[in-house]
Amino acid sequence: MALGKKAVSTLRKEFPALQQTAGGRPIIFFDGPGGTQVHGSVIEAMKRYFVEANSNAHGAFLYSRRTDEVTTEARRALADFLNAPRPEEIVFGPNMTTLTFRLSRSIGQTLSAGDEIVVTRLAHDANVSPWLALQERGAVIRHVDLNPADCTLDLEGLWAAITSRTKLVAVAYACNATGTINDVALVAEAAHDVGAWVFVDAVHYAPHGPIDVQAIDCDFLACSAYKFFGPHLGALYGRYDLLHELPSYKVRPAGDAPPDKFETGTPSFEALAGATAAVDYLASVGNRYGGRFAEGFSHFDGRRLDLKAGLAAIGAHGQEQCRRLVAGLQEIPGLRIYGITDPSRSDHRVPTVSFTLEGLTPREVAGRLGTENIFVWDGNFYALSVTQRLGLEGRGGLIRIGLNHYNTADETEALLGALADIARLGS
Numbered sequence: 001m002a003l004g005k006k007a008v009s010t011l012r013k014e015f016p017a018l019q020q021t022a023g024g025r026p027i028i029f030f031d032g033p034g035g036t037q038v039h040g041s042v043i044e045a046m047k048r049y050f051v052e053a054n055s056n057a058h059g060a061f062l063y064s065r066r067t068d069e070v071t072t073e074a075r076r077a078l079a080d081f082l083n084a085p086r087p088e089e090i091v092f093g094p095n096m097t098t099l100t101f102r103l104s105r106s107i108g109q110t111l112s113a114g115d116e117i118v119v120t121r122l123a124h125d126a127n128v129s130p131w132l133a134l135q136e137r138g139a140v141i142r143h144v145d146l147n148p149a150d151c152t153l154d155l156e157g158l159w160a161a162i163t164s165r166t167k168l169v170a171v172a173y174a175c176n177a178t179g180t181i182n183d184v185a186l187v188a189e190a191a192h193d194v195g196a197w198v199f200v201d202a203v204h205y206a207p208h209g210p211i212d213v214q215a216i217d218c219d220f221l222a223c224s225a226y227k228f229f230g231p232h233l234g235a236l237y238g239r240y241d242l243l244h245e246l247p248s249y250k251v252r253p254a255g256d257a258p259p260d261k262f263e264t265g266t267p268s269f270e271a272l273a274g275a276t277a278a279v280d281y282l283a284s285v286g287n288r289y290g291g292r293f294a295e296g297f298s299h300f301d302g303r304r305l306d307l308k309a310g311l312a313a314i315g316a317h318g319q320e321q322c323r324r325l326v327a328g329l330q331e332i333p334g335l336r337i338y339g340i341t342d343p344s345r346s347d348h349r350v351p352t353v354s355f356t357l358e359g360l361t362p363r364e365v366a367g368r369l370g371t372e373n374i375f376v377w378d379g380n381f382y383a384l385s386v387t388q389r390l391g392l393e394g395r396g397g398l399i400r401i402g403l404n405h406y407n408t409a410d411e412t413e414a415l416l417g418a419l420a421d422i423a424r425l426g427s
């Protein structure tokens with residue numbers, strides 16, 4: 001067992017939302033891919049910021065100095081989280097979508113007509129539309145297909161799409177609709193072979209496994225703290241030399257060096273404080289429960305080591321959770337899973353499992369589960385290319401079960417029982 005029952009039970013108690021009830025019954029949160037519940041230390045850190053540091057940046061007085069410290073700490077924390085060489089390579093923004101549009105607009109300045117950008121159909125639209133927008137600058141967009149049988153990336157198609165004209169390859173670390181993990185290091189290698197940059201959308205992967213931008217050798221990578229137990233905040237890693245070179249859209253008094261040149265306006269300092277706490281929480285999972293996983297990361301130390309061990313433990317736990325969920329779902333008549341179901345390939349997916357149920361729309365299924373206090377998402381989850389490609393757009397999309405490390409085996413069984421009842425009763 002990667003995270004035993006006792007560990008999960010201890011960790012759950014640290015999340016105030018997980019202690020809530022509605023109508024006198026517990027709530028089962030399987031909506032993590034839309035946003036995870038927040039660790040208690042995150043709430044405390046944000047509260048502390050408002051009481052003990054609330055100010056604007058770069059002033060000559062105590063609270064402003066504390067605010068600067070909060071920003072510095074958050075950059076260090078995210079650099080540790082992603083194993084970025086330098087904290088200055090972390091750009092904060094309201095969310096991943098805004099940061100990606102910001103980056104694409106800057107990159108657009110460097111493109112010539114006919115330059116190519118590769119996007120995939122296994123993507124959230126935040127890693128498609130910002131690149132499509134560059135068509136107005138003459139960029140040509142190449143779309144790489146997915147294999148509908150198991151919702152993996154069409155790698156042959158990807159290699160064919162990357163050519164000497166390619167300037168950037170935009171790929172997801174994990175798909176938020178199907179749970180598929182892509183081999184982003186391999187994609188980065190192929191992009192670099194032709195002199196292109198690679199942008200990795202790690203939003204969905206971040207709560208499920210360790211991220212190492214140096215090992216991936218990516219040029220840019222984005223994530224969002226609200227998907228890994230923190231507040232609503234986006235973070236973009238960019239190689240320092242690229243952030244330095246790229247033009248940015250900024251106000252004149254703002255700093256010209258990275259990351260300042262990409263951070264427009266006053267940030268949510270309280271969210272920065274919360275993001276540091278979220279990273280520290282994940283490090284504490286490693287410190288408390290990651291012992292046997294730490295061995296694989298002996299070249300790290302301190303918080304970076306704890307983060308790697310914690311997320312490796314969470315990742316292994318997720319694979320166990322996912323195998324049981326998939327096996328249980330497969331027993332329900334009329335239920336069709338879209339994604340990898342082979343248990344021997346569970347390391348190629350995160351525990352996000354989407355499906356349809358014959359005779360009912362995804363909204364009807366999610367609504368019925370909702371009345372049982374089981375929170376799940378339905379629709380396209382903004383992974384528009386996925387639902388379009390699978391022929392599910394216009395038919396309500398999918399029902400998505402997103403497991404996080406704080407979910408229990410009992411919760412999975414409750415879900416499977418409820419779904420079996422829904423399938424039996426039908427429409």
Ligand SMILES: Cc1ncc(COP(=O)(O)O)c(C=O)c1O
Pocket residue numbers: 033034094095096097098124126127172174175176201202203204223224233234
């Ligand atoms: C894979 C993926 N990419 C991007 C996003 C967009 O992130 P944000 O809400 O931070 O803009 C999401 C949000 O659900 C996502 O799941």
